[in-house]
Amino acid sequence: MEKKLPTIKEIAKKLNISVSTVSRALHDHPSIGLRTKTQVQKLAAEMNYEPNQTAIQFKQGKTFTLGLILPNLREEYFSLAISGIEDIAFKNNYNVLIGQSHDELDREQKILEIMRKHRVDGIVVSISKQTTGIEHFEQLEKYNIPVVFFDRVPDVPDIHSVWCSLYYSTVEAVEFLFDKGHKRVAYIQGPQSLNIKNERLAGYYEAHKKRKIAVQESLVVTTDLSRESTEKAMAGLLAQKNRPTAILAFNDNVALDAIQYAKNKKLRINRDLSVVSYANWPITAYLDFPPLASVEQFPYEQGVRATELLFKVLNTKSSQGALPYENVVLKSELVVH
Amino acid sequence: MEKKLPTIKEIAKKLNISVSTVSRALHDHPSIGLRTKTQVQKLAAEMNYEPNQTAIQFKQGKTFTLGLILPNLREEYFSLAISGIEDIAFKNNYNVLIGQSHDELDREQKILEIMRKHRVDGIVVSISKQTTGIEHFEQLEKYNIPVVFFDRVPDVPDIHSVWCSLYYSTVEAVEFLFDKGHKRVAYIQGPQSLNIKNERLAGYYEAHKKRKIAVQESLVVTTDLSRESTEKAMAGLLAQKNRPTAILAFNDNVALDAIQYAKNKKLRINRDLSVVSYANWPITAYLDFPPLASVEQFPYEQGVRATELLFKVLNTKSSQGALPYENVVLKSELVVH
DNA sequence: CTGTTAGCGCATTCAA
DNA sequence: TTGAATGCGCTAACAG
Numbered sequence: 001m002e003k004k005l006p007t008i009k010e011i012a013k014k015l016n017i018s019v020s021t022v023s024r025a026l027h028d029h030p031s032i033g034l035r036t037k038t039q040v041q042k043l044a045a046e047m048n049y050e051p052n053q054t055a056i057q058f059k060q061g062k063t064f065t066l067g068l069i070l071p072n073l074r075e076e077y078f079s080l081a082i083s084g085i086e087d088i089a090f091k092n093n094y095n096v097l098i099g100q101s102h103d104e105l106d107r108e109q110k111i112l113e114i115m116r117k118h119r120v121d122g123i124v125v126s127i128s129k130q131t132t133g134i135e136h137f138e139q140l141e142k143y144n145i146p147v148v149f150f151d152r153v154p155d156v157p158d159i160h161s162v163w164c165s166l167y168y169s170t171v172e173a174v175e176f177l178f179d180k181g182h183k184r185v186a187y188i189q190g191p192q193s194l195n196i197k198n199e200r201l202a203g204y205y206e207a208h209k210k211r212k213i214a215v216q217e218s219l220v221v222t223t224d225l226s227r228e229s230t231e232k233a234m235a236g237l238l239a240q241k242n243r244p245t246a247i248l249a250f251n252d253n254v255a256l257d258a259i260q261y262a263k264n265k266k267l268r269i270n271r272d273l274s275v276v277s278y279a280n281w282p283i284t285a286y287l288d289f290p291p292l293a294s295v296e297q298f299p300y301e302q303g304v305r306a307t308e309l310l311f312k313v314l315n316t317k318s319s320q321g322a323l324p325y326e327n328v329v330l331k332s333e334l335v336v337h
Numbered sequence: 338m339e340k341k342l343p344t345i346k347e348i349a350k351k352l353n354i355s356v357s358t359v360s361r362a363l364h365d366h367p368s369i370g371l372r373t374k375t376q377v378q379k380l381a382a383e384m385n386y387e388p389n390q391t392a393i394q395f396k397q398g399k400t401f402t403l404g405l406i407l408p409n410l411r412e413e414y415f416s417l418a419i420s421g422i423e424d425i426a427f428k429n430n431y432n433v434l435i436g437q438s439h440d441e442l443d444r445e446q447k448i449l450e451i452m453r454k455h456r457v458d459g460i461v462v463s464i465s466k467q468t469t470g471i472e473h474f475e476q477l478e479k480y481n482i483p484v485v486f487f488d489r490v491p492d493v494p495d496i497h498s499v500w501c502s503l504y505y506s507t508v509e510a511v512e513f514l515f516d517k518g519h520k521r522v523a524y525i526q527g528p529q530s531l532n533i534k535n536e537r538l539a540g541y542y543e544a545h546k547k548r549k550i551a552v553q554e555s556l557v558v559t560t561d562l563s564r565e566s567t568e569k570a571m572a573g574l575l576a577q578k579n580r581p582t583a584i585l586a587f588n589d590n591v592a593l594d595a596i597q598y599a600k601n602k603k604l605r606i607n608r609d610l611s612v613v614s615y616a617n618w619p620i621t622a623y624l625d626f627p628p629l630a631s632v633e634q635f636p637y638e639q640g641v642r643a644t645e646l647l648f649k650v651l652n653t654k655s656s657q658g659a660l661p662y663e664n665v666v667l668k669s670e671l672v673v674h
Numbered sequence: 675c676t677g678t679t680a681g682c683g684c685a686t687t688c689a690a
Numbered sequence: 691t692t693g694a695a696t697g698c699g700c701t702a703a704c705a706g
Contacts, residue, residue: 005480007683018693023685033691053456055683058395059698073419079410083437098435100420118432119390142340150370256623286593288600288625323487344699355677360701368675392699396682 006047015039018135026051036239046145052229065095066310067115069125071103071152075253077279078126081151084303085124092311094121103225105130112136116143120125122310124303129191129225134159146313150306151299155196160313162306162328164297166278170248171210172202172215173276176293176334177246178211180274186237186244188220188254202276219244223254230257238265246274252281255291263289280335293336301330343384352376361497363388365402365569402432403647404452406462408440408489412590414636415463416618418488421640422461427611429648431458438536440562442467449473453480461640463488466528466562471496483650487643488636492533499643499665500534501634503615506669507540507585508547510613513671514583515548523556523581524573525567541585556581560591567594575602582603584609589618592628600626608645617672630673 008022015022017036025032025040026049043049057063066089070078082098093233097120099111108128115123115322126139134154137147150162167176177185187204189195201220208215218240221233234257237244249255255277259269267273269289277291284290316323345359352359354373362369363386364379390522394400403431407415419435426433434457436448452460459482471491474484487499514522515671519665524541526532538557545552555577557645559571571594574581586592596606604610606626614628621627642665653660 009683017692019684020694021685021692023683024692027685031691050454052395052398053454054391054395054398054682056685058389058391058682058700059684059686061391061698063391073410073416076411079416082410086437090451095451097432097435100423114427114432117387117390212563260623283620286597287623331691346699356699357678357701358676360699361676364701370675373675389699393680393701395684395698396700396702398682 002101005052006044006049007052008049008286011040011043011049012177013048014043021187028293031119033250062121063119064093065097065118065120067111067118067120067123067125068096068098069108069111069115069123070100071126072100073098075279076281076283077297081126081299081301081303084300086308088304103128103130103200109136112140112295116140116145120145123147124306124310125149127154127193129193144317146310146315146317148306148310150302152194153196158325160309160326162302162309162330164302164332166197166199166295166297166328166332167203167206169295169334170200171207172334173293173295174248175203175211176336177248177274177276178207178213180292182244182274183213184216184219184244185244185246185248186221187248188233188237188250188258189220189222190254191222191224192252194250200248200250202289216242221313225250225254227257230254231261232310234258234261238245238262238267245272246276249275249277249291252277252284252291252294253279255294256284256287259287259289259291273310278332290337292295293334296333296335298330298332305330342387342389343381343386345386347376347378348384348386352380364407395592399458400456401430402434402455403644404434404436404448404455404457404459404460404462406436406438406445406448406452406460408463408465409437412616413618413620414588414634418463418640421637422644425641425644425648428525428599433611438465440467441467446473449477453477453482458481460484460652461643461647462486464491465514466530469530474542481498481654483654484615485643485647485650487639488634489531490533495662497646497663499633499639499646499667501639501667501669503536503632503634503669504540504543506671507537508544509671510630510632511541511544511585512548513673514585514611514613514651515544515550517583517629519581519611520550521553521581522583522585525570525574525583525588525595526557526559527591528559528561531587537585537587539642553579560587562591564588564594567591568598571595571598574602575599582609583613586612586614586628588616589621589628590616590632592631593624596624596626596628615669621674624649627674633670633672635667635669642667644673 008019010021012019022040025037068085073079086096101108105128140147148160153161153163176187205215221236223230223233249258255275259275262273275291276293278295280296281293313323345356349356349359359377362374370617405422410416423433442465477484485497489501511522542552558573560567560570570658586595592612596612599610612628613630615632617631617633650660
């Protein structure tokens, strides 16, 4: 029993008027007589008429859908970003198609292909940790699908982007540790692909410079974000004869693994070893020894700004030529727990 | 510079054949000559032809999109469910539109409306904690949009559903605590709307019955899942002169808040107070005193089964009449940490 | 094996 | 102020 939904054609027939009149009446077109208009709108409401979106999409050549690509949904950080993006999208009567790259380039490309075939009107993306080039994104230009990068932004010219600057907060974070009396502060950096702007490292150096403390290269180590990799980095740090007394961790996930490792090695957190981190993950509040401070990167706000920028591009495109590439930079904040 | 994407019409013109021949050739229709077919496919590839999905959606009256409604994306539990749902959806060349109810009935209804207007082909949903009736879901039948409930399933007849049975694991969990020597095990249950099957409570009673221990009504308290509410419940428990020595918590979120509260009250976790819980949230591994055990509810698997069921409904609908309502029940497992 | 044609629902241009 | 007609891209029924 396939029930058929009402169409403007049926409304037209019932009222003995033309479909175009119905269409215009429903759109409050100025050139429709008040009587006809109210008549049509009344009947449409009675029949529970709803415009067929697929027809409109087809006709307009637009899907009123945005694509959103994230490394994962597990991190609360990204789910906050989603809320920001959805809020703006819904406000513009847009839907959001979400894809997880799982930090794999392959999946990212696959998702892009799916979204392209689905003819999304635009894409907001935070790139995977394996993503070094952006050829697959540039391809989208051929299809007239604008892209806005956010949070994890590739370091190339001529893109729209929104990110959160970490430089000053990092200086502040490291000085915070110096103020606590620490002399040897290690830095566990993320995979090369995510260090692109390298603001964390620059801030780390700057703090040392300000305090006239020499940076010991051996205190800067790298993790690929996996637990194993972080543990290896920690092992390297703790094996040094002048082991660090504090750590600046790439993010709270890394911080948690680092803390866990240190605890297993019988270090007393916040006594033998203090940790400061990024992302300000709420869950750390449940830990007995959370990072002493974390840099808030405002994922929700980033999502909002990225989506607003995307709509700006979408709305400009139709009227004029190319919009100059825009890069929005927010400021992070050090939150002491 | 609106670039136009190639259509079958253009392919047809270039080859001096009809559009229907092109359409059939691209679909490997048997009645097309091999020469024509390869010719068409070759040219299509050269021109980077891609079928216009919006046209197909319009024509077929299908969007090849599923709606997925979840209470939130913050809990890793639900993001695992998403992965299960996406895996099956993608396998069937379907997209997934995700909406968060934020555990509010209003939002749930709003999302439903958006999805209906978007003409999704079917919906998978885990209801909000405010959802008591399902009228808003039943409405969808009028629009021929089948619904499969999963995880949080309303207790009404005539629905498709997939959930994870908690009864036996709960018996096991409570007996696990008894085995540890606990005599007074409290139960912090969730809001009424989520206790529908009440398997937790039934299992709690059954364990007491098996061990011939009387259930003390005062040890069964309720939280609305918020931290404040859980703290209030805890306060009530700890104020009793025969305070419980162990707690069965509605889920790991509640468990964490309960543990936090107890620690603030100077109770020693796992000595003065032990906790067992549900959901098996990985993050608890980072805690110094995590729940001793947690009931695994297999959200990924639930998502898979729910989506498979939805496709079964979708595929049956077109051919025959109504598919009898189906209810899939998985079994939970107690995981001791 | 291939072509012609109609039509999905709607917005819109052109005529009246 | 309204109607008739067109076309978006594609599939499928029908005809040859």
